[in-house]
Amino acid sequence: MELNDEQFHRYARHLILDEVGEEGQERLLASRVLVIGAGGLGSPLLLYLAAAGVGTLGIIDDDEVDLTNLQRQIAHGTASVGSSKVASAAESVARINPGIRVNRYEERLTAENAATLFADYDLIADGSDNFTTRYLVNDAAYLSGKPLVSGSLLRFEGQLATFRGGVPGHEGEPCYRCLFPTEPPPGMIPRCEEAGILGAVAGVIGTLQATEVLKELLDLGSSLSGHLLIYDALGPTFRKMKAARDPGCALCGTDPTIREIA
Numbered sequence: 001m002e003l004n005d006e007q008f009h010r011y012a013r014h015l016i017l018d019e020v021g022e023e024g025q026e027r028l029l030a031s032r033v034l035v036i037g038a039g040g041l042g043s044p045l046l047l048y049l050a051a052a053g054v055g056t057l058g059i060i061d062d063d064e065v066d067l068t069n070l071q072r073q074i075a076h077g078t079a080s081v082g083s084s085k086v087a088s089a090a091e092s093v094a095r096i097n098p099g100i101r102v103n104r105y106e107e108r109l110t111a112e113n114a115a116t117l118f119a120d121y122d123l124i125a126d127g128s129d130n131f132t133t134r135y136l137v138n139d140a141a142y143l144s145g146k147p148l149v150s151g152s153l154l155r156f157e158g159q160l161a162t163f164r165g166g167v168p169g170h171e172g173e174p175c176y177r178c179l180f181p182t183e184p185p186p187g188m189i190p191r192c193e194e195a196g197i198l199g200a201v202a203g204v205i206g207t208l209q210a211t212e213v214l215k216e217l218l219d220l221g222s223s224l225s226g227h228l229l230i231y232d233a234l235g236p237t238f239r240k241m242k243a244a245r246d247p248g249c250a251l252c253g254t255d256p257t258i259r260e261i262a
Helices: 005-010 021-029 042-052 067-071 085-096 114-118 131-144 199-218
Strands: 032-036 056-060 101-105 123-126 148-154 157-163 227-232 237-242
Touching: 021 199, 032 042, 042 056, 042 085, 042 123, 042 199, 056 085, 085 101, 114 131, 123 131, 123 199, 131 148, 131 157, 148 199, 157 199, 199 227
Parallel strands: 032 056, 032 123, 056 101, 123 148
Antiparallel strands: 148 157, 157 227, 227 237
Protein backbone atom coordinates (compact mmCIF):
# COMPACT_ATOMS: atom_id res chain seq x y z
CA MET A 1 0.00 0.00 0.00
CA GLU A 2 1.85 3.09 -1.24
CA LEU A 3 1.12 6.47 0.33
CA ASN A 4 -0.62 9.09 -1.79
CA ASP A 5 0.06 12.83 -1.60
CA GLU A 6 -2.65 13.49 0.98
CA GLN A 7 -1.32 10.70 3.21
CA PHE A 8 2.25 11.98 2.96
CA HIS A 9 0.99 15.30 4.31
CA ARG A 10 -1.39 13.85 6.93
CA TYR A 11 1.19 11.49 8.43
CA ALA A 12 4.21 13.77 8.01
CA ARG A 13 5.12 13.66 11.72
CA HIS A 14 5.19 9.86 11.60
CA LEU A 15 7.24 9.80 8.42
CA ILE A 16 10.08 11.84 9.91
CA LEU A 17 10.46 9.33 12.74
CA ASP A 18 13.20 6.90 11.72
CA GLU A 19 11.43 4.17 13.69
CA VAL A 20 8.22 4.59 11.67
CA GLY A 21 8.93 6.20 8.30
CA GLU A 22 7.11 5.41 5.09
CA GLU A 23 7.33 1.66 5.53
CA GLY A 24 5.89 1.81 9.04
CA GLN A 25 3.04 4.08 7.99
CA GLU A 26 2.17 1.74 5.15
CA ARG A 27 2.12 -1.10 7.68
CA LEU A 28 -0.31 0.84 9.88
CA LEU A 29 -2.59 1.55 6.92
CA ALA A 30 -2.67 -2.16 6.15
CA SER A 31 -3.36 -3.12 9.78
CA ARG A 32 -6.69 -4.26 11.23
CA VAL A 33 -7.54 -3.72 14.91
CA LEU A 34 -10.71 -4.81 16.70
CA VAL A 35 -11.67 -2.59 19.65
CA ILE A 36 -13.91 -4.14 22.31
CA GLY A 37 -16.13 -1.41 23.72
CA ALA A 38 -16.63 2.21 22.63
CA GLY A 39 -16.69 3.66 26.13
CA GLY A 40 -14.15 5.28 28.44
CA LEU A 41 -11.16 3.35 27.11
CA GLY A 42 -12.44 2.66 23.62
CA SER A 43 -13.06 6.35 22.94
CA PRO A 44 -9.47 7.70 23.17
CA LEU A 45 -8.16 4.41 21.82
CA LEU A 46 -10.25 4.64 18.65
CA LEU A 47 -9.54 8.32 18.11
CA TYR A 48 -5.77 7.94 18.37
CA LEU A 49 -5.67 4.79 16.25
CA ALA A 50 -7.70 6.59 13.58
CA ALA A 51 -5.45 9.64 13.75
CA ALA A 52 -2.38 7.38 13.47
CA GLY A 53 -3.72 5.80 10.29
CA VAL A 54 -4.59 2.26 11.36
CA GLY A 55 -6.39 1.33 8.15
CA THR A 56 -9.26 -0.80 9.46
CA LEU A 57 -10.91 -0.46 12.85
CA GLY A 58 -13.59 -2.80 14.12
CA ILE A 59 -15.85 -1.52 16.90
CA ILE A 60 -18.07 -3.87 18.90
CA ASP A 61 -20.49 -2.58 21.55
CA ASP A 62 -24.21 -3.19 22.12
CA ASP A 63 -24.82 -0.12 24.28
CA GLU A 64 -26.29 3.32 23.63
CA VAL A 65 -24.83 6.69 24.62
CA ASP A 66 -26.09 7.94 27.98
CA LEU A 67 -25.65 11.44 29.38
CA THR A 68 -23.54 10.03 32.23
CA ASN A 69 -21.05 8.64 29.67
CA LEU A 70 -20.01 12.08 28.43
CA GLN A 71 -17.86 12.83 31.48
CA ARG A 72 -15.20 10.46 30.11
CA GLN A 73 -16.27 8.87 26.80
CA ILE A 74 -14.86 11.52 24.50
CA ALA A 75 -15.85 9.87 21.22
CA HIS A 76 -19.45 10.87 21.97
CA GLY A 77 -21.20 14.23 22.30
CA THR A 78 -24.46 15.53 23.73
CA ALA A 79 -26.18 15.14 20.38
CA SER A 80 -25.31 11.42 20.42
CA VAL A 81 -27.24 10.65 23.62
CA GLY A 82 -29.64 7.80 22.91
CA SER A 83 -27.83 6.65 19.78
CA SER A 84 -25.66 3.58 19.30
CA LYS A 85 -22.16 3.93 20.74
CA VAL A 86 -20.78 2.12 17.70
CA ALA A 87 -22.45 4.56 15.29
CA SER A 88 -21.39 7.58 17.36
CA ALA A 89 -17.77 6.38 17.62
CA ALA A 90 -17.66 5.59 13.90
CA GLU A 91 -18.78 9.15 13.14
CA SER A 92 -16.01 10.53 15.36
CA VAL A 93 -13.43 8.35 13.61
CA ALA A 94 -14.66 9.62 10.23
CA ARG A 95 -14.36 13.25 11.37
CA ILE A 96 -10.74 12.69 12.36
CA ASN A 97 -9.70 10.55 9.42
CA PRO A 98 -12.19 9.77 6.63
CA GLY A 99 -9.67 7.38 5.06
CA ILE A 100 -10.11 4.82 7.82
CA ARG A 101 -12.43 1.88 7.21
CA VAL A 102 -14.73 1.17 10.16
CA ASN A 103 -16.47 -2.16 10.65
CA ARG A 104 -19.46 -1.72 12.95
CA TYR A 105 -20.73 -4.50 15.23
CA GLU A 106 -23.73 -3.28 17.20
CA GLU A 107 -23.88 -6.42 19.31
CA ARG A 108 -22.43 -7.98 22.44
CA LEU A 109 -19.28 -10.05 22.21
CA THR A 110 -20.16 -13.66 23.02
CA ALA A 111 -18.57 -17.09 22.96
CA GLU A 112 -20.55 -17.74 19.77
CA ASN A 113 -19.24 -14.79 17.74
CA ALA A 114 -15.78 -14.11 19.23
CA ALA A 115 -13.71 -16.54 17.15
CA THR A 116 -15.30 -15.43 13.88
CA LEU A 117 -14.78 -11.74 14.67
CA PHE A 118 -11.21 -12.13 15.91
CA ALA A 119 -10.14 -14.09 12.83
CA ASP A 120 -10.50 -10.97 10.67
CA TYR A 121 -8.10 -8.78 12.70
CA ASP A 122 -4.39 -8.51 13.41
CA LEU A 123 -4.72 -7.35 17.02
CA ILE A 124 -7.43 -7.10 19.68
CA ALA A 125 -7.74 -4.10 22.03
CA ASP A 126 -9.97 -4.67 25.04
CA GLY A 127 -11.72 -1.66 26.56
CA SER A 128 -14.56 -3.62 28.17
CA ASP A 129 -15.85 -2.76 31.63
CA ASN A 130 -16.63 -6.15 33.16
CA PHE A 131 -14.71 -9.27 34.14
CA THR A 132 -16.85 -11.72 32.17
CA THR A 133 -16.00 -9.98 28.90
CA ARG A 134 -12.31 -9.61 29.83
CA TYR A 135 -11.95 -13.34 30.38
CA LEU A 136 -13.81 -14.07 27.15
CA VAL A 137 -11.59 -11.66 25.20
CA ASN A 138 -8.45 -13.14 26.74
CA ASP A 139 -9.45 -16.72 25.92
CA ALA A 140 -10.59 -15.90 22.39
CA ALA A 141 -7.44 -13.90 21.62
CA TYR A 142 -5.17 -16.65 22.94
CA LEU A 143 -6.97 -19.44 21.10
CA SER A 144 -7.11 -17.34 17.92
CA GLY A 145 -3.39 -16.58 18.08
CA LYS A 146 -3.96 -12.81 18.27
CA PRO A 147 -2.06 -10.29 20.42
CA LEU A 148 -4.22 -8.53 22.99
CA VAL A 149 -3.74 -5.10 24.56
CA SER A 150 -6.01 -4.82 27.60
CA GLY A 151 -6.92 -1.87 29.80
CA SER A 152 -9.10 -1.37 32.87
CA LEU A 153 -10.24 1.51 35.10
CA LEU A 154 -11.64 2.17 38.55
CA ARG A 155 -11.95 5.42 40.53
CA PHE A 156 -8.49 7.06 40.29
CA GLU A 157 -6.55 4.07 38.95
CA GLY A 158 -5.97 2.26 35.70
CA GLN A 159 -4.17 -0.89 34.57
CA LEU A 160 -2.64 -1.84 31.24
CA ALA A 161 -1.15 -5.08 29.90
CA THR A 162 -0.29 -6.81 26.65
CA PHE A 163 -0.80 -10.55 26.17
CA ARG A 164 0.82 -12.48 23.31
CA GLY A 165 1.11 -16.04 24.64
CA GLY A 166 -1.05 -17.52 21.89
CA VAL A 167 0.89 -15.81 19.09
CA PRO A 168 3.41 -18.08 17.32
CA GLY A 169 6.90 -17.27 18.55
CA HIS A 170 5.67 -15.93 21.88
CA GLU A 171 4.83 -19.18 23.64
CA GLY A 172 5.56 -18.97 27.33
CA GLU A 173 4.38 -15.39 27.76
CA PRO A 174 1.54 -15.00 30.28
CA CYS A 175 -2.15 -14.49 29.56
CA TYR A 176 -4.73 -12.55 31.58
CA ARG A 177 -5.66 -15.70 33.52
CA CYS A 178 -2.04 -16.07 34.68
CA LEU A 179 -2.39 -12.76 36.50
CA PHE A 180 -6.03 -13.15 37.52
CA PRO A 181 -6.92 -16.87 37.51
CA THR A 182 -10.60 -16.48 38.33
CA GLU A 183 -13.25 -13.80 38.39
CA PRO A 184 -13.66 -12.07 41.76
CA PRO A 185 -16.86 -12.87 43.67
CA PRO A 186 -19.88 -10.78 42.60
CA GLY A 187 -19.87 -7.40 44.32
CA MET A 188 -16.25 -7.61 45.50
CA ILE A 189 -14.98 -5.12 42.92
CA PRO A 190 -17.62 -2.51 42.02
CA ARG A 191 -18.14 -1.26 38.47
CA CYS A 192 -17.67 2.39 37.49
CA GLU A 193 -21.34 3.22 37.92
CA GLU A 194 -21.05 2.05 41.54
CA ALA A 195 -17.58 3.28 42.54
CA GLY A 196 -17.09 6.22 40.17
CA ILE A 197 -14.21 7.14 37.86
CA LEU A 198 -12.25 10.34 37.39
CA GLY A 199 -12.95 10.93 33.71
CA ALA A 200 -9.46 12.00 32.68
CA VAL A 201 -8.00 8.71 33.99
CA ALA A 202 -9.81 6.99 31.12
CA GLY A 203 -7.96 9.30 28.75
CA VAL A 204 -4.59 8.44 30.29
CA ILE A 205 -5.07 4.67 30.08
CA GLY A 206 -6.84 4.74 26.70
CA THR A 207 -4.02 6.82 25.19
CA LEU A 208 -1.37 4.51 26.67
CA GLN A 209 -3.35 1.59 25.27
CA ALA A 210 -3.30 3.15 21.80
CA THR A 211 0.46 3.64 22.13
CA GLU A 212 0.99 -0.03 22.99
CA VAL A 213 -1.21 -1.09 20.07
CA LEU A 214 0.86 1.01 17.67
CA LYS A 215 4.09 -0.39 19.13
CA GLU A 216 2.86 -3.95 18.60
CA LEU A 217 1.78 -3.23 15.02
CA LEU A 218 5.11 -1.57 14.22
CA ASP A 219 7.27 -3.88 16.36
CA LEU A 220 8.73 -0.88 18.19
CA GLY A 221 10.54 -0.72 21.51
CA SER A 222 9.86 -3.12 24.36
CA SER A 223 6.52 -4.88 24.51
CA LEU A 224 4.46 -4.61 27.68
CA SER A 225 3.92 -8.38 27.47
CA GLY A 226 5.03 -10.02 30.70
CA HIS A 227 4.26 -6.90 32.73
CA LEU A 228 1.33 -5.10 34.33
CA LEU A 229 1.40 -1.29 34.30
CA ILE A 230 -0.56 0.36 37.13
CA TYR A 231 -1.36 4.08 37.19
CA ASP A 232 -2.46 5.89 40.36
CA ALA A 233 -3.65 9.39 39.53
CA LEU A 234 -3.65 10.54 43.16
CA GLY A 235 0.03 9.66 43.64
CA PRO A 236 0.67 10.37 40.87
CA THR A 237 2.64 7.18 40.20
CA PHE A 238 3.21 4.50 37.60
CA ARG A 239 4.23 1.02 38.74
CA LYS A 240 5.41 -1.66 36.33
CA MET A 241 5.16 -5.17 37.73
CA LYS A 242 6.59 -8.32 36.18
CA ALA A 243 4.13 -11.07 35.32
CA ALA A 244 5.09 -14.66 34.52
CA ARG A 245 3.16 -17.47 32.89
CA ASP A 246 1.45 -19.66 35.47
CA PRO A 247 2.19 -23.36 34.76
CA GLY A 248 -1.17 -24.15 36.35
CA CYS A 249 -3.11 -21.66 34.19
CA ALA A 250 -6.36 -23.14 32.92
CA LEU A 251 -5.76 -21.61 29.48
CA CYS A 252 -2.02 -21.55 28.76
CA GLY A 253 -0.54 -23.79 31.46
CA THR A 254 1.13 -27.15 31.04
CA ASP A 255 -2.17 -29.03 31.34
CA PRO A 256 -4.87 -26.57 30.20
CA THR A 257 -8.55 -27.27 30.82
CA ILE A 258 -9.77 -24.50 28.50
CA ARG A 259 -9.35 -25.66 24.92
CA GLU A 260 -12.17 -23.77 23.23
CA ILE A 261 -14.05 -20.53 23.72
CA ALA A 262 -16.88 -20.98 26.19
